[in-house]
Amino acid sequence: MPPNARVLNVAEKPSVAKEISRVLSNGTARVREGATAWNKVWEFEHVVRGRPVTMVFTSVTGHLSNFEFAEERHRRWASVDPRELLVDARVVKRVPEDKRKTAENVKREARGCDTVILWLDCDREGENIAFEVLEACRQAKPGITALRARFSALGRGDADRALANLVQPNEYEAKAVDMRMELDLRLGAAFTRFNTLALQRAGVGLPVDDKGKSIVSYGPCQFPTLGFIVQRKWDIDAHVSEDFWSIKCSHAREGTNTKFEWSRGRLFDRGFASALHNMCARANVATVIDVDGQESRRWPPHPLNTIEMQKRLNRTLRISPEQIMKIAEDLYNDGFISYPRTETDKFPADFNYDGTLRDLHPHPQFGFYVDQLINGGRFRQPPGGGKDDKAHPPIYPTKLASEAQYQQMRAKNQHAPKVYEFVVRHFLATCSHPAIAMKTHVDIVVAGETFRATGVMIRERNYLDIYGPGPPEGPRLAPAYDNWGNSTLPLYTPGEQFVPALSLHEGQTRPPDYLSEVDLLSLMESHMIGTDATQAQHIEKVVGERGYARKVGDNRLTPTQLGEALVLAYDRMGVADMWLPTKRAKMEADVDAVAKNRLDPNAGLRAHLQAMLDAYDRVAADGLTLTTTVGAFMNGQDNAANGVGHRPMPPGNDINGNGADAFGDLIGVIRDTCPSCQGESTLRSAPGVRNSKSFIASCAVPHCMSRIAMPSCTRDIKIEQEGCGRCQGRLLTFKFSTLYLPVGYQHMQRWSGCIFCDAEFQNLLRACQAEDHPPARESPARRPNPPPVADGYGRGGRGRGGRGGAAGRRRSRAERDEGVGGQQGNCFKCGEAGHWSMNCPN
DNA sequence: GCAAGGTC
Numbered sequence: 001m002p003p004n005a006r007v008l009n010v011a012e013k014p015s016v017a018k019e020i021s022r023v024l025s026n027g028t029a030r031v032r033e034g035a036t037a038w039n040k041v042w043e044f045e046h047v048v049r050g051r052p053v054t055m056v057f058t059s060v061t062g063h064l065s066n067f068e069f070a071e072e073r074h075r076r077w078a079s080v081d082p083r084e085l086l087v088d089a090r091v092v093k094r095v096p097e098d099k100r101k102t103a104e105n106v107k108r109e110a111r112g113c114d115t116v117i118l119w120l121d122c123d124r125e126g127e128n129i130a131f132e133v134l135e136a137c138r139q140a141k142p143g144i145t146a147l148r149a150r151f152s153a154l155g156r157g158d159a160d161r162a163l164a165n166l167v168q169p170n171e172y173e174a175k176a177v178d179m180r181m182e183l184d185l186r187l188g189a190a191f192t193r194f195n196t197l198a199l200q201r202a203g204v205g206l207p208v209d210d211k212g213k214s215i216v217s218y219g220p221c222q223f224p225t226l227g228f229i230v231q232r233k234w235d236i237d238a239h240v241s242e243d244f245w246s247i248k249c250s251h252a253r254e255g256t257n258t259k260f261e262w263s264r265g266r267l268f269d270r271g272f273a274s275a276l277h278n279m280c281a282r283a284n285v286a287t288v289i290d291v292d293g294q295e296s297r298r299w300p301p302h303p304l305n306t307i308e309m310q311k312r313l314n315r316t317l318r319i320s321p322e323q324i325m326k327i328a329e330d331l332y333n334d335g336f337i338s339y340p341r342t343e344t345d346k347f348p349a350d351f352n353y354d355g356t357l358r359d360l361h362p363h364p365q366f367g368f369y370v371d372q373l374i375n376g377g378r379f380r381q382p383p384g385g386g387k388d389d390k391a392h393p394p395i396y397p398t399k400l401a402s403e404a405q406y407q408q409m410r411a412k413n414q415h416a417p418k419v420y421e422f423v424v425r426h427f428l429a430t431c432s433h434p435a436i437a438m439k440t441h442v443d444i445v446v447a448g449e450t451f452r453a454t455g456v457m458i459r460e461r462n463y464l465d466i467y468g469p470g471p472p473e474g475p476r477l478a479p480a481y482d483n484w485g486n487s488t489l490p491l492y493t494p495g496e497q498f499v500p501a502l503s504l505h506e507g508q509t510r511p512p513d514y515l516s517e518v519d520l521l522s523l524m525e526s527h528m529i530g531t532d533a534t535q536a537q538h539i540e541k542v543v544g545e546r547g548y549a550r551k552v553g554d555n556r557l558t559p560t561q562l563g564e565a566l567v568l569a570y571d572r573m574g575v576a577d578m579w580l581p582t583k584r585a586k587m588e589a590d591v592d593a594v595a596k597n598r599l600d601p602n603a604g605l606r607a608h609l610q611a612m613l614d615a616y617d618r619v620a621a622d623g624l625t626l627t628t629t630v631g632a633f634m635n636g637q638d639n640a641a642n643g644v645g646h647r648p649m650p651p652g653n654d655i656n657g658n659g660a661d662a663f664g665d666l667i668g669v670i671r672d673t674c675p676s677c678q679g680e681s682t683l684r685s686a687p688g689v690r691n692s693k694s695f696i697a698s699c700a701v702p703h704c705m706s707r708i709a710m711p712s713c714t715r716d717i718k719i720e721q722e723g724c725g726r727c728q729g730r731l732l733t734f735k736f737s738t739l740y741l742p743v744g745y746q747h748m749q750r751w752s753g754c755i756f757c758d759a760e761f762q763n764l765l766r767a768c769q770a771e772d773h774p775p776a777r778e779s780p781a782r783r784p785n786p787p788p789v790a791d792g793y794g795r796g797g798r799g800r801g802g803r804g805g806a807a808g809r810r811r812s813r814a815e816r817d818e819g820v821g822g823q824q825g826n827c828f829k830c831g832e833a834g835h836w837s838m839n840c841p842n
Numbered sequence: 843g844c845a846a847g848g849t850c
Contacts, residue, residue, distance in 0.1 A: 012848075012849080013848090013849060013850085014849090014850080036850095037850085038849085038850055060848090060849085061848075061849045061850055062847075062848025062849035062850090063847065063848045063849085064848095066846095066847090067845095075844095077843065077844080082844090085844090121848090125847060125848060126848090128847090128848090129847095129848070177847080180846075180847080181845085181846075181847070183845090183846095184845045184846045184847080185844085185845055185846085186845090187845070188844055188845030188846075189844045189845070190844085191844085191845095192843085192844040192845075193843085193844060195844095196843075196844080211843085213843055214843090215843060215844070217843095217844060217845080218844085218845085219844085219845050219846070220845070220846080221845080221846065222845080222846095329850085333850095341849080530846080530847090531846090531847075531848090533847080533848075533849080534846065534847065534848090537846090538846090
């Protein structure tokens with residue numbers, strides 16, 4: 001009998017080659033060493049498409065090839081104008097030196113095979129790697145047949161299904177990734193060289209890295225990451241503190257002083273607040289109008305994936321996501337936890353909970369809880385979230401650490417035991433029931449003003465016993481990753497009356513805090529800057545390697561002088577989209593279009609390269625702005641560095657410069673000659689939040705100070721034929737939302753006039769700006785990330801300027817009524833601190 | 843000496 005034909009199988013990572021070989025062979029696969037230490041080769045007999053074959057299963061480790069400049073002169077810095085790198089320099093995709101052995105491994109195995117089955121991850125990068133692997137195979141065996149296995153999990157059924165439904169590799173998805181890779185290389189190389197060389201030649205003193213080099217890199221992910229940090233600083237600088245007033249109401253009964261929150265939260269009008277307070281004080285009697293209670297649950301977290309691990313540990317341990325990953329990888333290599341790089345937050349159906357729990361049972365500190373799960377009937381199979389990378393399970397403990405092993409862990413890194421214990425406690429929490437509490441509220445009315453007191457009585461702590469500070473009877477666990485406080489209310493009866501203690505409280509809004517790493521990760525996630533696997537690296541690059549930002553205070557990020565100067569310089573040079581997240585978003589959208597065969601990759605490439613050339617030409621023509629701005633910052637001479645005379649610059653330059661797509665749609669010209677810049681003033685609109693629009697009047701010159709962001713309560717604007725009469729402006733007819741017009745301006749619901757010289761409109765603008773200034777937040781780290789919303793400069797809508805900057809952030813009336821910030825900050829719906837009603841989980 | 847993506 002002739003020997004079986006051999007079929008080569010290649011996975012994206014060694015773990016997948018091993019696992020698929022195991023399930024398809026029922027554990028009988030033979031293993032031998034490959035050409036590298038990682039990429040072993042598994043062999044077993046199997047039937048593919050009705051043919052008995054010998055399966056040869058090996059792997060690569062991610063991408064096999066990379067783009068580089070084809071010609072030597074383009075790889076050297078000194079010999080070429082960086083501009084050439086954008087279009088003229090030829091690029092090629094090659095196997096880099098450190099992947100040569102991996103490629104050799106694939107080639108060697110391909111020689112004896114007539115077919116290759118590509119088991120790469122089922123995403124765009126995987127499809128691209130498929131073609132890289134195929135290219136290597138074809139070099140060794142030109143006529144080899146290529147087939148793609150698409151699988152969604154690593155179970156036997158999944159592998160069988162994939163084998164029964166082999167498809168052709170998807171060329172469009174692969175080309176889309178090639179486009180991204182090429183653009184990233186050209187853009188990164190050209191602008192990095194330009195920055196570095198221009199600043200070096202100008203003699204600007206730059207920080208030196210540990211290799212003695214001063215590189216001022218530009219990267220399409222690095223700069224937006226830095227941009228978020230700088231924008232927050234500018235939001236803080238721009239914050240103008242506003243006075244607000246609120247009525248405090250409390251009542252002492254049964255030894256408890258119960259606080260009742262005013263349903264209006266706060267008011268920015270002293271006279272109005274004072275009048276309401278006087279009214280309440282004169283009445284001096286509260287009537288209970290409603291007492292109600294309902295059961296509420298607090299749910300344990302989902303099984304742990306990489307991003308959640310980074311966020312939760314960063315919040316408590318204050319170590320960087322990058323360092324967390326290093327520790328987690330060490331723990332993985334020592335067998336204490338499962339693979340720490342995973343998007344998956346749901347355990348597979350056949351996960352062995354019992355075995356995992358029994359392994360942890362003897363743990364001296366957490367064993368008591370494991371005992372309750374396995375012997376006390378308190379185990380609950382975690383339902384899991386909706387994410388699955390189809391390659392790895394969530395992160396869970398795989399081994400109990402002995403006291404000696406704890407010592408070894410600690411010797412490697414002082415934080416390692418805490419990371420391990422977090423994984424253990426998180427796993428135990430996910431296997432637990434939710435905490436249950438009775439939540440009650442008492443509503444009262446005083447002279448027509450309503451107030452509410454809320455109470456929480458915990459009935460069952462459940463997962464909080466392991467994830468919180470420990471059960472009341474001990475042991476105490478630190479740190480607490482979650483908690484739910486008890487606050488009991490005395491008995492009140494509907495209809496009863498009492499005399500409340502009332503006072504008028506005056507407060508001031510505070511600026512937001514600097515971004516935390518968790519905030520930054522969330523911003524990167526929502527704007528699709530980087531991927532799960534790279535976001536921590538981008539932060540590390542910006543904060544660590546390049547010195548564009550640094551950590552201050554309680555794990556907060558602030559730009560360094562270099563970082564702020566770079567962003568400001570790019571803004572001043574008229575290429576704000578180089579640091580805003582929008583450019584990356586556009587690129588990602590086009591990559592997606594290529595992947596779906598809706599855009600020709602060459603056309604996409606050409607369009608982006610042209611935009612890059614335009615940006616390059618602007619920057620190169622204005623190199624003096626870069627060098628003087630950065631130079632001034634490095635010498636501490638730029639007023640902007642101290643927030644003096646500087647307003648955070650919106651990307652105003654592109655409002656007129658780049659036409660309609662820069663800021664929404666052109667509505668029309670509203671003034672032929674601006675007295676400040678002599679240019680034409682136009683009115684434009686862009687989509688705002690919740691189906692609204694934002695409007696801005698702006699001029700031809702970047703940053704002309706006469707630009708006006710229309711009030712957020714604007715619903716529509718019509719340009720009239722008639723001129724102002726006093727100035728050169730045209731009359732505009734506004735429709736405002738009555739709901740959001742400030743108190744005292746309700747009569748302006750429909751208003752016609754000149755925005756440049758009408759005093760009433762100026763007053764309305766000021767009133768709206770005051771309303772739009774957000775109050776400070778008590779604890780930003782505990783707050784859900786604000787949605788991208790229009791801000792005070794009128795950059796509206798998702799993906800334009802809504803980067804969660806807080807100053808000038810538009811807040812809904814519902815939010816405003818919750819009294820977020822100051823000493824308050826409770827959700828209006830459930831009364832709990834730490835979130836708003838729009839995100840209320842209860 | 844440059845990017846971002848994959849993974850070890």
